[in-house]
Structures are given as structure tokens and as C-alpha cells.
Amino acid sequence: MEITVLGKSPAWQDVGGACSGYLVSEGDTKILIDCGNGVFGKLREHADYAEIDAVVVSHMHADHFFDLIPFAFANSFALRSSGLPGAVPSGPAEPSETSLFSPPGSTEAFGMVTGVWGMPDLIPQSFDYREYDPSEVLELGPLKVSFQFVPHYIDAWAIAVTGSSGGRFVFGADCRPNEELVGFAEGADVLLAEATLLVPEPDPDDRGHLTPFEAGEHARDAGVDRLVLTHISDEVDPDWATASAAEAFAGRIDVAFEGMSLDV
Ligand SMILES: [Zn+2]
Ligand SMILES: [Zn+2]
Known part of the structure; x- marks a missing residue:
């Protein structure tokens, strides 16, 4: 199983960067975890969007789902598979069969966003769409995807992906310090944890x-092999972030970057 970081910015993009988006692949199966602003163009640098089997969204903040809008337009217009003069065929003849698994309640939220310009069904109609049940395990080719609620400003779900060889990758979504992520990530090969803040928010x-230090605490308490810090701005010194996390976690620590590849 290979994970490619498409975007690692927090809610505001790095220079030339993208918000939350991670491509996970094994064999011919490709899934996209989160599709924040800027991610669709980054995805196209690495994979044909028509060949993405599924998109799974952690929570309904803009930096985690906004590029579902261009993805939906690409699927809906399907220019390249139209057969019309001027269209450049660049992939399969059929429009997208990509599944979209989004959080409970997201249908209403998507409707409010794209309803602004009179297309409330744009996203659900442009994918093989449904809201996930966080208690279910999705089986997508050789990949098994499971969820864990984590506390954030809105409902958010950490996402674990297990490959056919048993390797386990856990994405912590956005969250405040919590025990749920520690339990969910226990023994994972890689924990991809957000490290947004320089100091904790003042109101506990x-x-x-x-x-970054708190991300390190979660990696330590979960006993993971490797910690990758993400959701971190280019306005934060990566050496500082790594050193901060290392005060809590003795294993390997990296700061995510776009194009980073992780073998799990
Ligand atoms: Zn968030
Ligand atoms: Zn976020």
C-alpha cells in the first residue's frame, strides 16, 4: 500500500499548495482521503481522476472537501469522453464511476454550499454517492477502511486504511487532544497526525x-512505528515541528510535503 501526500496545508494553503488530500493505492485500487481546496489539480499530477475508485471525507470543513466541487464538475461535464469535436480523450470512455463516501449529514451541507448557485445536488449526483456509517468497514479492492470519531469543532472521523499485507495507516483528521485517536491508532505502522498549532488554544x-508536541504524545501513547505531521503551514518551521514532536515520541518523525510517498 502506498500513500501519496497531495496536500498537507491547514485551512489556508501553502505557497503553491493544497489543503487536505491523500492518495492511497494498492494494485489497481486508488482511493482519495479528503479533497480539500487545491487537491483536485494535485491529484491529476499523480493519477487520472476517472480511475479513482473512491473518495472518503473525514469531516465537513472546507479544507477537507472543497475540491469535490471541481471533481464533480469534471465528472458531470465529462468533456473528454463526450466524443465531441475538440475534446481530447485522455482516459476511459465512461464518465466517472467514482464512489464518494462522505460523513453523516453531509448531503444537507453539500446542498447548502452548491445550492448557492442553484445546484444543490451537484456533488451527490456526480459520484456514486452515499453517506458512510462510521461503524462500518468499507472494503475497497484490497483496502479496508474504518472510522473513529474524534473531537473537533464539528463532527470528524479519523480514518484507518489496512492493506492486503496487514500494514495499517491511520489519518487522524482534525482533532483536539483525545484518547479516541490513541486507541484507534494503536500499533499502526504510520500515524498521519495534524500539527496545526504553535501553542495550544487558550480555552481548554x-x-x-x-x-506538534501533542501529535507526538498521541504517536507515543498509541505505540505507532512512524509519525508524519500534517495539516501544518509553510509558515511553521518544519525543524521546530519535528523537534517538538520528538520531545514526546522517540520513533521516526517526518513533516508531510506534497508528493511525499509512504509505503505501508
Ligand atoms: Zn477541520
Ligand atoms: Zn482542516
Whole structure:
């Protein structure tokens, strides 16, 4: 199983960057975890969007789903498979059969966003669409995908992907410090944890993100092999972030970058 970082920015993009998006592939199966702003163009640098088997969304913040809008337009217009003069065929003849698994309640949220310009069904109609049940395990080719609620400003779900060889990758979504992620990530090969903050938010009752040190605490407590810090701005010194996480976690630590490849 290979994970490619398409975007690692927090809610505002790095220079030339993209928000949350991770391509996970094994064999011919390709799934996209999150599709934040900027991710669709980055995805096309690595894979044909028509060959994405499924998109799985962690939570309904813009930096995790906004590029479902261009993805939906690409699927809906299907220019290249139209057979019309001027269209450049560049992939399969059929429009997208990509599945979209989005969080409970997302249908209404998508409708509010794209309803602004009178297309409330744009996203659900442009994919093989359904809301996931966080208690289910999705079986997508050789990949098994499961969910864990984590506390954030809105409902959010950490996502684990297990490959056919048993390797396990856990994406912590966005979250404040919590025990749920520690339990869910226990023994994972790679924990991809957000490290948005320089210092904890001042109000302990109104937190939604982690510092690099706190991400390290989660990696340590979960006993993972490797920690990758993500959802981190290019305005944060990556050496500082790595050193901060290393105060808590003794294993391998990297800061995510676009195009980064992880073998699990
Ligand atoms: Zn969020
Ligand atoms: Zn976010």
C-alpha cells in the first residue's frame, strides 16, 4: 500500500499548495482521503481522476472537501469522453464511476454550499454517492477502511486504511487532544497526525487542533512505528515541528510535503 501526500496545508494553503488530500493505492485500487481546496489539480499530477475508485471525507470543513466541487464538475461535464469535436480523450470512455463516501449529514451541507448557485445536488449526483456509517468497514479492492470519531469543532472521523499485507495507516483528521485517536491508532505502522498549532488554544474547553508536541504524545501513547505531521503551514518551521514532536515520541518523525510517498 502506498500513500501519496497531495496536500498537507491547514485551512489556508501553502505557497503553491493544497489543503487536505491523500492518495492511497494498492494494485489497481486508488482511493482519495479528503479533497480539500487545491487537491483536485494535485491529484491529476499523480493519477487520472476517472480511475479513482473512491473518495472518503473525514469531516465537513472546507479544507477537507472543497475540491469535490471541481471533481464533480469534471465528472458531470465529462468533456473528454463526450466524443465531441475538440475534446481530447485522455482516459476511459465512461464518465466517472467514482464512489464518494462522505460523513453523516453531509448531503444537507453539500446542498447548502452548491445550492448557492442553484445546484444543490451537484456533488451527490456526480459520484456514486452515499453517506458512510462510521461503524462500518468499507472494503475497497484490497483496502479496508474504518472510522473513529474524534473531537473537533464539528463532527470528524479519523480514518484507518489496512492493506492486503496487514500494514495499517491511520489519518487522524482534525482533532483536539483525545484518547479516541490513541486507541484507534494503536500499533499502526504510520500515524498521519495534524500539527496545526504553535501553542495550544487558550480555552481548554474550546479546542480543535494539536501542536506538534501533542501529535507526538498521541504517536507515543498509541505505540505507532512512524509519525508524519500534517495539516501544518509553510509558515511553521518544519525543524521546530519535528523537534517538538520528538520531545514526546522517540520513533521516526517526518513533516508531510506534497508528493511525499509512504509505503505501508
Ligand atoms: Zn477541520
Ligand atoms: Zn482542516
